[in-house]
Amino acid sequence: MVTIENKQILIDGKPTIIMCGEIHYYRLKFDEWKDRIEKLKAAGCNAVASYVPWICHEEREGDIDLDGHSRKELNLGAFIDMCRDSGLYFFVRPGPFIMAEMKNEGIPYWVFEKHPHIVPISWDGSKATAKTVDYLSPEFLEESRKWYSAVMSVIAPRLYGKGGNIIGVQLDNEIGMLSWVQNKPVLNDNVIKDFAAWLRGKYAPSSLRERYPFDIGDTSLLAEKVRTPEDTYAAELLHDLGYFMRNRFARYVATLRAYAEEFGVKEVPFVINIHGTGGGRALMYPIGISQLYEAYTQDKGYISGSDIYLGDLTMNNFQDLYIINGFMDAVANEDQPLTSIEFECGDGNYGCTLSPRYDVSAADFKTRMCIAQGNRMLNYYLFAGGRNYVLNHKPHDGNDRIAITGERHGFAAPVSPEGELNYTYPRMSRTIKTILAAGEKVASMQEEHDDVAFAFIPDYYMTEYCYKKSGRMKGIVENLEARRAGGAWEIMGRAMLLAGYRFGSIDIQNKWPDSKTTSVIALPSARYMDSSIQKKLVDYMSSGGGLLIYGELPQYDMEGKPCRLLAEALGVEISGERYDGQGFYLSIYADGWANPRPEIRSHYAQVFKSDKVDAILRVRGTDEICGFDVAVGRGRAIVIACSYICDIKLFKAALEKLGAKASLTHDCSYHGIFMTSASNGEKERFIHILNLDGFEKEFHIFEKGCKLFGGRKLHLQPRDGLMLPLNVEFGGIKVRYSTAEVLGVAESSIEFRLTQPEDIIVFEKGSKIKPSDDYTIHEEGDDMILLSRKHSKIDDHLVVAFDKV
Incomplete structure (x- = not known):
């Protein structure tokens, strides 16, 4: 069945x-x-x-x-x-x-x-x-x-x-x-x-x-x-x-x-x-x-x-x-x-x-x-x-x-x-x-997530049928297409992943966001948003939730009727939009806790008037607010209402101020590394890593500030991926951790793909490992430490055999 x-x-x-x-x-x-x-x-x-x-x-x-x-x-x-x-x-x-x-x-x-x-x-x-x-x-x-x-x-x-x-x-x-x-x-x-x-x-x-x-x-x-x-x-x-x-x-x-x-x-x-x-x-x-x-x-x-x-x-x-x-x-x-x-x-x-x-x-x-x-x-x-x-x-x-x-x-x-x-x-x-x-x-x-979710609004994508001769219909569709993905994914979403955040998603249209289960929501936002969703978000912040908004604050409901519930709760007046144009080089500079950082060029900014918010981004020349931080009830919102750059540190700082911290991180300055983790009910886990670039990278992996894999620096080959076990049992043999991937499991052996100049595979003590010229074995406390004698670039195949218990 x-x-x-x-x-x-x-x-x-x-x-x-x-x-x-x-x-x-x-x-x-x-x-x-x-x-x-x-x-x-x-x-x-x-x-x-x-x-x-x-x-x-x-x-x-x-x-x-x-x-x-x-x-x-x-x-x-x-x-x-x-x-x-x-x-x-x-x-x-x-x-x-x-x-x-x-x-x-x-x-x-x-x-x-x-x-x-x-x-x-x-x-x-x-x-x-x-x-x-x-x-x-x-x-x-x-x-x-x-x-x-x-x-x-x-x-x-x-x-x-x-x-x-x-x-x-x-x-x-x-x-x-x-x-x-x-x-x-x-x-x-x-x-x-x-x-x-x-x-x-x-x-x-x-x-x-x-x-x-x-x-x-x-x-x-x-x-x-x-x-x-x-x-x-x-x-x-x-x-x-x-x-x-x-x-x-x-x-x-x-x-x-x-x-x-x-x-x-x-x-x-x-x-x-x-x-x-x-x-x-x-x-x-x-x-x-x-x-x-x-x-x-x-x-x-x-x-x-x-x-x-x-x-x-x-x-x-x-x-x-x-x-x-x-x-x-x-x-x-x-x-x-x-x-x-x-x-x-x-x-x-x-x-x-x-x-x-x-x-x-x-x-x-x-x-x-x-x-x-x-x-x-x-x-x-x-x-x-x-x-x-x-x-x-x-x-x-x-x-x-x-x-x-x-x-x-x-x-x-x-x-x-x-x-x-x-x-x-x-x-x-x-x-x-x-x-x-x-x-x-x-x-x-199941994938393990940090305390942040990416918002999904199904109606933002209900744009498959647009009568192009209607200015009203076309205007709604074009704004949704500009704000629902694009920059929100390429700037906010990419920055979150590169900062180490593992996040799920939440359908804020059909489900009620709960600040107790989801501390922070990252929200791509357009000029249009249903009044019920705006009210949900206000209630969510009032009860202690954090909201990171990228795009525009909504001014209308999904049918184009005026609706500014969210803007009003944030204490701002939407005063207009500023666009890059011929002979005008729209530029954004940092203010407040976002300062100092270099001024950046932009093609769009929504601007606000308010004496209730802390500005973090402003338009050069007019000093108009286009990004701000504000408390709402027991919660908080950070709004980036302009086209910004993929500033990983800015988004990381914003999320941490809202209450979400990435647990799984690395120390490679070149970025281009995707990492996440998954676990089951037995607390067995895999760390999944991709090197998205065409050059080798060396880095440590940290979880809540502590180095994983015995503190070893990983060498990740160009365009290579890893699925590394943590406390995973294979056929009665528990692998505490390994820098080598498991490639096959037999009755009395485990086949690995080596990935390092010297791979380490740590087994739970008691595993009866057969000796081999391909590796050394020694005990450390409750662990059996296996070190490969092969360099993965020369020979990446290793079979570890065991005596039956």
């Missing part, structure tokens, strides 16, 4: 880490399946994933091939069974939509031909440019139900618990993504009628008349007014349309789940994939969280999974991954674990141009950070490439193949379409084996 509990994936009641690789059986020849499965297993993975493309299995309506009678490669059951026979779990992704560069995103041509009206109508009556649909169209749902009836007949008997190996089922893929990236909400007549009913259920008649100055009962008029909104109600529509679509996506997911369960698929998690990373950044990713969080929090048994496409993890983007993992956890139910369903691997050569070319650390670093933050399943996408075959019933679209990428697919994968291993495979394999060597431990570990 597969269940989720306390943010863990339990298989037969045992916490389990799933390291999965995506192999598209339908893009390979039948006799290639075994080779790709063996290469995946050799990489250390314990599971296989695959989409199941409806377009391939039912080219013509009613002629469904899931047993390979038309093409041997379409025998889905045989592929799943082959993975089972290789000792691998299976994660199945049956759509209806699968994307995966498939034609029609994986929907058969005949569905659109039979039901042309399911294609969306959007702003100004325009048609969607990508092949998406009205998800809740009765006709589309009926066709999807028939597809589920067929595909679940293969899946149901192969579920884990019924003798099979399927441990999870994804419902659809990247729901709402195509509408968002096109900025084309689905506004078909069917949807407009649904929207009218939703509005009547949410608002009293008098409120509706106030919000919308027309009769919403007139469906034709409502369709016209929604598709071509006017400024008088555009902000209200932005708000209502976003909430309505969240609800609609949740209903779609619930319907698909009901179909799956109707056809026998039960007692495994149902996974919802969240979209939004791309171009090496995740600044837009929370739009996907906002769109879909009602879908996967509506009931038990759901898991949310991320799409991680960040390329190389560097000083430029490492904070993005850390923050979005926190955001996903913040909105999840108490049992829901973090997972990543499309976890980018390979060399980045998606266009087959040999550019860009990822470093071998790319998948390694992202894996390490995600596991440290509590991800329980990672699906490496795409693990093995393949080929797009020609459809039997040709659409005459230029190449007649199943997908848009030409004949070969998965150019960037660690295993090429021809089965060759590329240069990224060995490092990825080493990482997977390192994680699973300690799999029983990390499967139940």
Whole structure:
């Protein structure tokens, strides 16, 4: 039985880490399946994933091939069974939509031909440019139900618990993504009628008349007014349309789940994939969280999974991954674990141009950070490439193949379409084996946090549909886009991580911040903020909480109505904004406890008047306040309302004044080091470290001011990562601490990856270590000290053998 509990994936009641690789059986020849499965297993993975493309299995309506009678490669059951026979779990992704560069995103041509009206109508009556649909169209749902009836007949008997190996089922893929990236909400007549009913259920008649100055009962008029909104109600529509679509996506997911369960698929998690990373950044990713969080929090048994496409993890983007993992956890139910369903691997050569070319650390670093933050399943996408075959019933679209990428697919994968291993495979394999060597431990570990949380406001990301001809709607969206991430992540978030802060996130919109459990909140803030959130923050500070604000103090609620509850509680009057411009070099200088520090150039500052606050930042030339420190009740706020630099010491000082101190620190002056830690109920721990730069670093690690690892200075190689154990027991042998990574655990030995000129591994006294020419052993108090005789740059492999106790 597969269940989720306390943010863990339990298989037969045992916490389990799933390291999965995506192999598209339908893009390979039948006799290639075994080779790709063996290469995946050799990489250390314990599971296989695959989409199941409806377009391939039912080219013509009613002629469904899931047993390979038309093409041997379409025998889905045989592929799943082959993975089972290789000792691998299976994660199945049956759509209806699968994307995966498939034609029609994986929907058969005949569905659109039979039901042309399911294609969306959007702003100004325009048609969607990508092949998406009205998800809740009765006709589309009926066709999807028939597809589920067929595909679940293969899946149901192969579920884990019924003798099979399927441990999870994804419902659809990247729901709402195509509408968002096109900025084309689905506004078909069917949807407009649904929207009218939703509005009547949410608002009293008098409120509706106030919000919308027309009769919403007139469906034709409502369709016209929604598709071509006017400024008088555009902000209200932005708000209502976003909430309505969240609800609609949740209903779609619930319907698909009901179909799956109707056809026998039960007692495994149902996974919802969240979209939004791309171009090496995740600044837009929370739009996907906002769109879909009602879908996967509506009931038990759901898991949310991320799409991680960040390329190389560097000083430029490492904070993005850390923050979005926190955001996903913040909105999840108490049992829901973090997972990543499309976890980018390979060399980045998606266009087959040999550019860009990822470093071998790319998948390694992202894996390490995600596991440290509590991800329980990672699906490496795409693990093995393949080929797009020609459809039997040709659409005459230029190449007649199943997908848009030409004949070969998965150019960037660690295993090429021809089965060759590329240069990224060995490092990825080493990482997977390192994680699973300690799999029983990390499967139940939670990241340890300092007394600070990063605030998440889902409605700040409810900007996927913007009618650009509306100045009012456009103004709200543009301000939110400018303040919700960007500088707040790149300046405040990055500075916090580089200062050593390990922080989670808190959904301050839907949950009540408690100063007793969260001492400090770091808040990216825009000009717009709901009045209820502003009131929550005032109450939070009044009860003793600390608030670090970066961006703007809000002046309006989310619909553009004046609301300055937070500013009033802080005792300031917002007097305007100052911008950098032609011939004017906006500059900010430090004041109060922030002084002395050099004056900096800036492109934006919000300025205040107040005699109640202590100024810490001012505009050069006018001396206007743009940053301040103020007591509020028993709490305190520090506001940085300008575009500032990543001044680690400034943010560290601010957080410490608010009451949050970083416990895990280092003494490397070059920064560029990411560190965090995780522990379980037995107080076993791992310290996770990444060197984000391309040069070696030497430093000590401190916890609450005390040196770890026996006071030894660590040598961290360029673009390398470490997962170092503290008081972790492996097969009855307790490792007190080690500068070497555990790479494998056998019955009477532990395999290590050496990382230092001289590694130290400290075992609990009583461990019967067999002597070796590779190391020395001596006792110190209650410890057995092992010192490696190998230099890691020459030979980084060490096996320590033990006599059985």
